[in-house]
Amino acid sequence: MKNSFILLVVFLICQVVFSQPEYIVKLKSEADKFFADGNLPEALLVYEKLIKADSLNPYYNYQAAVCHTNLRRNLNFALECYKKAEKNQKEYPSYYYNYGMAYMYQHDYKQAMVCFNLHKEANNEKKGEETSRLLEMCISGMELINHPLKITYTNMGPVVNSTMDECFPFVPEDESYIIFSSNKRYDPVYKAYDENV
Numbered sequence: 030m031k032n033s034f035i036l037l038v039v040f041l042i043c044q045v046v047f048s049q050p051e052y053i054v055k056l057k058s059e060a061d062k063f064f065a066d067g068n069l070p071e072a073l074l075v076y077e078k079l080i081k082a083d084s085l086n087p088y089y090n091y092q093a094a095v096c097h098t099n100l101r102r103n104l105n106f107a108l109e110c111y112k113k114a115e116k117n118q119k120e121y122p123s124y125y126y127n128y129g130m131a132y133m134y135q136h137d138y139k140q141a142m143v144c145f146n147l148h149k150e151a152n153n154e155k156k157g158e159e160t161s162r163l164l165e166m167c168i169s170g171m172e173l174i175n176h177p178l179k180i181t182y183t184n185m186g187p188v189v190n191s192t193m194d195e196c197f198p199f200v201p202e203d204e205s206y207i208i209f210s211s212n213k214r215y216d217p218v219y220k221a222y223d224e225n226v
Contacts, residue, residue: 053082060092069096080110087117091124098131107131125151126160136174138167 056079063072073096079089094110097103111128118124129144142164149160184190191211198209 053079056082057089064092064096069100072096073100073102085113087114087120090114091117091121094131095127098127098134101134104131104135108135122152123148129163133163133167133170136170138171138174142167 056075060072060075060079063069063075073093076089076093076096079086080093083089090110091114094107094114097107097110108128108131111124111131114121114124121127125144125148129141129148132138132141132144145160145163145167149158152160189195189207193211195209195211198207200207
């Protein structure tokens with residue numbers, strides 16, 4: 030009887046130990062499919078589960094960081110994840126580009142510029158390409174922070190404005206209409222409002 034109990038315990042332990050990698054492989058495949066399909070919120074949820082299983086895995090951390098960066102959610106966590114993935118950064122051609130974007134969204138333009146310059150060097154970019162434009166944006170951002178413009182906002186009344194935030198207005202040259210972003214849709218997963226045009 031005692032031997033049967035020991036065999037049962039050993040069998041159950043083996044099941045747990047050997048089935049976990051299969052579960053992890055399935056989760057990784059699911060997360061990668063969501064990511065490839067552009068469904069970053071769902072990909073992020075699965076990558077975060079994978080990080081709970083292996084918090085130091087550079088791939089999981091990089092993919093989660095890219096999701097957070099592109100969704101502009103929890104950028105501090107994204108920056109931590111980029112640091113954990115740095116030792117394998119050569120495997121990710123856009124590593125410094127994405128890392129720089131996270132810093133830029135945090136308004137840390139100096140660090141963003143460091144990352145963008147590393148990206149340019151690593152990818153042999155020529156002047157005038159996208160990273161050069163991002164470097165110019167960082168310089169402009171630093172200038173605007175050091176010398177802010179005085180701007181006033183006018184509520185245009187309930188026909189246009191709501192109690193939520195409306196931002197990033199666009200008015201064409203002929204001023205015939207206005208388009209703006211609004212954060213009216215609540216995302217219960219992230220406990221935040223999504224911006225929509």
